Amino acid sequence: xxxxxxxxxxxxxxxxxxxxxxxxxxxxxxxxxxxxxxxxxxxxxxxxxxxxxxxxxxxxxxxxxxxxxxxxxxxxxxxxxxxxxxxxxxxxxxxxxxxxxxxxxxxxxxxxxxx
Amino acid sequence: xxxxxxxxxxxxxxxxxxxxxxxxxxxxxxxxxxxxxxxxxxxxxxxxxxxxxxxxxxxxxxxxxxxxxxxxxxxxxxxxxxxxxxxxxxxxxxxxxxxxxxxxxxxxxx
Numbered sequence: 001x002x003x004x005x006x007x008x009x010x011x012x013x014x015x016x017x018x019x020x021x022x023x024x025x026x027x028x029x030x031x032x033x034x035x036x037x038x039x040x041x042x043x044x045x046x047x048x049x050x051x052x053x054x055x056x057x058x059x060x061x062x063x064x065x066x067x068x069x070x071x072x073x074x075x076x077x078x079x080x081x082x083x084x085x086x087x088x089x090x091x092x093x094x095x096x097x098x099x100x101x102x103x104x105x106x107x108x109x110x111x112x113x114x115x
Numbered sequence: 116x117x118x119x120x121x122x123x124x125x126x127x128x129x130x131x132x133x134x135x136x137x138x139x140x141x142x143x144x145x146x147x148x149x150x151x152x153x154x155x156x157x158x159x160x161x162x163x164x165x166x167x168x169x170x171x172x173x174x175x176x177x178x179x180x181x182x183x184x185x186x187x188x189x190x191x192x193x194x195x196x197x198x199x200x201x202x203x204x205x206x207x208x209x210x211x212x213x214x215x216x217x218x219x220x221x222x223x224x225x
Contacts, residue, residue: 004158042200042215042218043159043215050211059212097211101164102211104159104211104213105161106158109158
């Protein structure tokens with residue numbers, strides 16, 4: 001099991017509830033990315049970390065979305081006061097970032113359903 | 116990110132070569148073309164990338180036109196497990212993130 005691990009795989013939340021989604025990247029990977037994928041669409045970028053530094057959060061849709069990676073490994077994406085439009089698959093990816101290529105390794109995602 | 120254009124869907128018979136086209140007419144000289152695929156209920160998977168020369172690996176071949184405005188991903192002997200959405204990506208140079216678009220839904224027919 002050396003791949004990117006995400007938990008939980010499925011999450012059902014009531015509207016207004018806070019949720020936390022976890023990503024365990026591949027050991028030693030410097031870069032970590034979060035993407036959001038709505039039904040029938042391609043993944044869309046949310047935010048990017050290099051080690052513990054959040055270098056780009058331009059894709060976060062609102063201030064209800066918050067991501068952290070305090071020790072440069074595991075990352076958590078938190079969504080406060082969830083809304084129905086937050087229902088999507090949340091994908092995490094990691095990469096070595098040694099040659100600045102864009103080869104990213106993805107987890108299976110967390111499917112969030114907000115009722 | 117620069118825009119790519121792909122057909123929304125394609126079918127291919129099992130055992131035949133699947134050829135997936137992509138137009139990236141606004142690509143600049145130092146931007147690579149990346150291909151990923153996403154099998155149902157899984158995360159995207161990297162396939163191959165290239166700058167201007169044709170590339171081949173254990174998964175696929177990538178043919179890039181001389182003017183670099185288009186490319187074709189070739190799966191030489193498609194199997195049922197190759198059924199997936201295939202994304203052609205032309206990221207801006209220096210940009211770390213991937214912009215996926217809607218891709219091509221490839222269905223391998225038994």
